[in-house]
Amino acid sequence: MSISFLSTQLLSVENLSVSFKTSRGLVKANENISFEIKEGEIFGLIGETGCGKTTLGKALLRLLSNNARIEGRIVYRGKNILSLSEKEMRSLRGKKIGIMLQDPSICFNPVLSVGSQIAEIYRYHEGMRKKDAEKKASEMLELVGIDSSRKSEYPHQFSGGMLQRIMIAVALALKPRLLIADEPTKGLDPDMKLQILEIITKLVRKENSSMLLITHDLDVATKLTDRTAVMYAGEIVEIGKTATVISDPKHPYTFALLHSLPEKGLMTVLGQSPSLISPPSGCRYHPRCSNQLADCSKIHPELLEHVDDHFVRCLLSEKNSKNVRRKGSKNVRREAQLIPDTPSPGCAEVGVWHC
Amino acid sequence: MALLEVKNLKKHYYSGLFQIQVNKAVDGVSFRIEKGKTLGLVGKSGCGKSTLGRTVLRLLEPTEGSIIFDGQDISGLKDHSLKYLGTRMQIIFQNPKSCLNPKMKVYDIIAEPLRLHRLCAKDEELERVKELIEIVSLNEELLFRYPKELSGGQLQRVAIARVLSMKPELIVADEPTSMLDPLVQAQILSLLKGLQIKFKISFLFISHDIKVVEWMSDEIAFMEKGKIVNFKIVSR
Amino acid sequence: MIENIKMAEKLSINKKRLSLWLSLWEFKKNKLVLFSILFIAILCFLALFAPYISPNDPFVQRLDKQFLSPCREYPLGTDEFGRCIFSRVIYGTRISLGIGILVVAVTSIAGTSIGLFSGYKGGLIDEILMRGVDVMLAFPNIILALMIAGLLGPGGLSVVLSLSLTQWPVYARLVRGQVLSLKKRDFVEAARALRPSNFYIMRKHILPNCMEPVIVLGTLEIANVIIFASALSFLGLGIQPPTPEWGSMLKSGIPYLRTSPHLCFIPGLMIMLTVFAFNFAADGLRASLGQSVKQEVLDR
Amino acid sequence: MKCLRASEIKRSISENDRKVRRISMWKYIAKRLAMVLVVISGVTLVSFVAMYLAPGDPAELIALERYGQDLDASQIESVREAEGLDAPVYFQYFIWLDHLLHLDLGRSIITSDDVLEEILLKLPATIELTVAGLLISLLIALPIGVLGALQKNTLLDNCCAFISLIGISIPNFWLGILLIWLFSLTLHIFPSYGYGSLNHLALPALTLGISMSSITARLTRASLMEVMEKEYILAARARGFDEYTIVLRHALKNALLPVVTFAGMQLGYLLGGAVIVETIFSWPGIGKLLVDSIFARDFSMVQGCVLFIAVLFSLSSLAVDILYAVLDPRIRYDMYD
Amino acid sequence: IGGDKDETAKGDSFGENSQDLVVGISSDVNNWYLDKFADGDARFVWSQVYETLVRLDSNLNITPGLAESWETPDNGTTWLFHLRKNVTFHDGTPFNSDSVVFSYSNKSYVRQAVLKPIKSVEAIDNYTVKFVLQKPMPLPFYLTHVAWPIMGPGCLDKAGNFVKPVGTGPFKFESQTKDQEIVLTRNDAYWGNKSLLDKVIFKVIPDPSTQVMAFENGELDMIIKVPEYDVKRLEAKKGIQVQRKLSTFTDFLQFNCDKTPFNDTKIRQSVAYAIDTNTLVNGVLNGIGKPAGGRPYSPNMMYSDPDLKTYSQDLDKSKALLKEAGWEDSNGDGILEKDGSPLNCTLLVSKGAWAARHTLMAQVVQEDLRKIGMNVEIQVLDEGAISKLEGVGNFGMILRSGYFVWGPYPKHFFIHHSKSPYSHYHNETYDQLVDAADSTIDPQKQKEFYYALQAFVIKEVPAFYLVHEEKVVATGPSVKGFVITAEDPWLDLSGVYLERK
Ligand SMILES: Nc1ncnc2c1ncn2[C@@H]1O[C@H](COP(=O)(O)OP(=O)(O)OP(=O)(O)O)[C@@H](O)[C@H]1O
Ligand SMILES: Nc1ncnc2c1ncn2[C@@H]1O[C@H](COP(=O)(O)OP(=O)(O)OP(=O)(O)O)[C@@H](O)[C@H]1O
């Protein structure tokens, strides 16, 4: 897929940290996350179970449970989402940013028909009359390949794949600028997986919207995304153009992840994913890393630019690489230049990022 | 001679008020597994893979057909005469979270077969368990934890250790890695492979991921709607 | 168990975990639950040492000292026969707790066994037993107990019998439900692959996993049984006067409600507090065992 | 293109699905009905056995009733023969069942009134009481429960939870007496006994309603809280709806479903509670009839009352189950499997 | 609120100055016909609707009722009653000797159970009836009982089934709601003084304390059996009138003289010495009633011996008697034993509201007997259940009041007769005395017999008599002109009227 439309940035996340207060301690689900999504871009987020992907996705819309604490900034078109009022937030959710939550079978209200759950969105947000809203809902269903005659059926009457598609219809009902899709293909058989992804990308590309695709399926990430971030234990360890990250992973974890597949030789990495309550000191991956240095257990590496637009959080690559740039510092600089609410397609900064 | 030979095995589920609705979950399946070899079993969800696995182990009563294990037809044996099979054929499940008794500590889980079948003296038990936990490369520290305090990969290792304690000849592995992350999957798969070589265990390896099966097996059976439609020898 | 701990020590593992006691220990976070457990402990203490604690003989009548208000000699005053209400209330603890614990012990053991057996066996036996349970539960809570107590005639034994006969199905149903879902779990299948006896599986793998709700239900049932028993006594079908039972004390106080309401208030308050303590304890247990209140309500 | 084809295949599958659902709905109802019939026949058996085990020779009792005080053995024997009381037990049971099917519950041993007639005479009072109790309990419970769930873990919620736990712990006989003491003896607002006007209904219905409301409130709270934790509420929030819409449209209906089921069970509580409340307030209903008959050792009346109440209860739970099946689209038909 | 209250009690149709009296009773009228004994509080209602041939005045003297006069030509075997003329039943049919014959026909309960010695009842002419008996008997006393009054033949339909109550009394039956209320209206054709009331409404409230509450709340105008413990308080209340009068009833402990331990006279005597009837009355009964100390007859009863030597509490004597009888506390638990079995017994008490005080008295008795080492278990049962246990002799003691009491006439001793199924007491001397007393009508001789019987009862104690009951009626502020009568079954409402504010 081409990256030709990429231009202005739509959303940028700056030093985002999320922690959950639990009885066992503070779960630091996200720490110091920084990345940005540009208009029309499909951004992938990969990582193993429990590394904080869903948390990040929900944090973008402030949908986390009460025990969560969010720090940092999430800037959507110049507005910091974290400082918006509830009311402003509501006008953002669904309308500007849509989200597909992880498990479609529990994300629909079981006692309302799917049609009415879609129509409801139009009635609530656009004040449509019942009839119009329902017509609109039927259209949406058809768009995702579900026969509109089934709109009066209830969620439990649909299979997982169909629900996933209905979820797409819901999330895209108001044509949001950004779609957050949390593991849209989990638990589906390969056929269905393809269908779903096809529909999503088609619709997203058609509207020239952006998408944050959360997945742990490397295949999917490879095929669909423009840029990818790899997460490990609450941190982003590598971020860059998908093609580069996949073909030339700089972080040992990314490398292991890519080579753990049977067809790639089933490389094994020892050890468990670390606890988020008390993560390992230094580099979080160091206990499992095969080529660790002496400093790895002491120094916590920063996310540094390795080559163009390819950031890695690893001491090894820090050493090997010459033109190292810190990601955080850049953000600070750009923040001052942002003009609120005005999308600026020709912003010079972007050029720096994506030439 | 093959360790396990299955001939025309059928397993039908009957349901409904008068038990007349039939679900032919396994409908005439034949295959054989040599000692120390792996037969992979792939197929879509609901095609009867798990049912086949369990029937082979005689955890389910076969409707028809014969299961010849080490030269003896076990398809018609009564429950009590199956007892000797307890140590010889075993099963590993898909979901590591549900296959261990949440009320037992890891130590007891692993030691249970030893005690039940009196496989070792009481005072050797601890040694044996430690040995086993080392084989699956887990820390001894985990022995006195409850399953809910372990991660999925660790749990699956515990399950494997438990099964190994009996030194089985045949293990039915029912999608042992489908719930796990790629990294952990790789760990478990290579562990299984290593064990197979070390202990000469035969596997019936069930999965719906053809790539995984290809990596694991010597031969692959493709299943569709209760029947095996194709065999494929894996060349390496 | 001890063996294990020893081994754990050998392995230099400090973390010893005793699941239930540990979760009981978590109560200390919740002061009210702690308080209710303290209250139950006090009640048990009162029941055990009633003769030493009570200032007066609960049976001795002083017809010249009727309806006294609380005073030094009679901390809670006297009743219509000049008996010491405080002493009677303390002795009443024995009866209420005794009946509660006895009935719950009997019914929980019987009900659990039946539920376990029925759920594990399945088939026709299960069907028959469960229809029996349905039939028992088709009688609204106290009605069948009333009928049985009526047939047996008043008295302590008939209270215990009638409540035991009517309360076991609750456990049976609860346990059976648990067993049915446990039976499908992989670890039971895994245990079956070891080919032990059915009894072994039931004892070792199924029973321990359905104990938690049974313990919660049991605590709750103590509360229920205490209410039912005192209701039977209140209606005149349970413990008979002059035995100091709270329900019957309450009943015999009604005629004096206008002039000496404490005759009614005190035993009623005792019932309420006791029942409250058990309900609260059950709540705490449930919370620390991670069950939902909804389940409890539906279990009742 | 590809996805459309696949969806067509899926569609035909789900057509089938729908049919299955419709059939299984009826199947479910039929199954429940059959079950209730089984339960009811079990109930009759229990009642019969209880009566059979009751002390006293039924033949003698009937003879006493027929011939008066001075009986001789031959009179008793003739009654025994005429009434079939010399037949084997199971035979007697079938005779009795036959009578039951003809709505003949026999006659009172003491007053020789027709048992069913007597019960039907008392039924309106009991219904009046229980319906009023149910209404009061819902009126108290729903707001408290909803408030508690929405203000989760605030002081207000804790207070509500505490009060409703106390409410569960109050024995209703004590509550009744407290209410009499307060409203009747001290404040002189409501009469303490009797039947007829709304004023008379007030205290008994309050007693029943208050003691019932705590459980309902707890259930409502727990249920709504559980629903509010559900992913679909989060999903609704993600669609940008406000809390008001979310609670009213998305949460409440789900939360109230178990409350509805419970309403069926509540009838059991209400009927059980009615026994005590009716006794305290001299309310001329079935509960009081039952207690009076127990004391009069009028076992045929006791049997009649208990049987009637149990059957009423079974039928009402059937009705509730069916209602539930209609209300909840995802009803689990295998609920009793 | 006050106005509201009145309305709730009396319904909306009641005007300011209505003459509708609301009376609380504790049990409903379950039958209105002579075929069964109208037990419980039915007698209060019956006495408004039905009348007897002979009546008692408020001091228990025999006075004419529907019979103007009577005579016995042969010392008690034949009795002639001359009936009152110009009396009509409520349905308009005239009262005459046929209706008397109708009422005492063979089918009626009274003929079968109580008036067995009656050979025949004949109408001599329209207003004269002749009763022929098997043995001499003071028949007029028997006929005072309101449970066997004169009923009009209109009670029955042609097939002989009961339709409605038809009597001659001052009130007519209007309606009945089962277990709730009975409404009577004034009989304007009454032969005597017509009532000043329009209606009498009997409200059925089984529980005595509920009755008192209702009365105090103004829901009732009159309660007939005020519980002893409420009397003082009601007396002190403004506007409320409480009238008390010694009745003919005596509460007693009836022993089962057939079974251990009470088959031993010494045990019965020791019980008599153990119980303090004075404290019983002054303690739990609030001073209502007279301590009997074993005296079987209430002082206002005929032939009651004023000089009878009664018991007073003497625990030493009581214990000595027990010791003599061989009961001793051998294991130190406070309960006596003999031959290894402890001194246990049951005490049956009626649950009925008829005598709420009995449950209280029973507990005092129980406690008194505990002091001498006797373990008493109280069983509160319905009257019917008690009768059954009594019949088969499955009891130790029964606490009850007034059996076979007809006004002042001392028929009561019959219950210890060996033919009767009550005390299970067998003593030939006693039987002979009772029979003899029952078949004389010579007052002097009767007196001798009854005096002897009283002394006998004191000595042998087939039952221990506790308290002579006092009848207590409370009337509300608006009730005027009510005068209490001694005879219990009668509720005399003549002269009563209401003045509502
Ligand atoms: N509400 C919460 N309270 C406490 N901890 C939480 C909460 N939500 C998530 N966590 C914890 O935060 C960590 C990250 O969870 P998250 O759901 O974001 O992982 P994930 O990467 O989406 O995993 P998966 O691939 O399984 O969906 C986990 O360790 C989880 O236990
Ligand atoms: N206990 C049972 N009773 C009735 N039918 C059953 C039972 N267990 C399984 N089946 C049915 O048998 C068929 C085969 O099920 P099975 O679990 O063997 O499939 P599977 O290939 O293992 O699927 P998956 O990949 O989802 O595990 C299915 O249609 C299933 O519904």
Ligand SMILES: [Mg+2]
């Ligand atoms: Mg996730």
Ligand SMILES: [Mg+2]
């Ligand atoms: Mg399977």
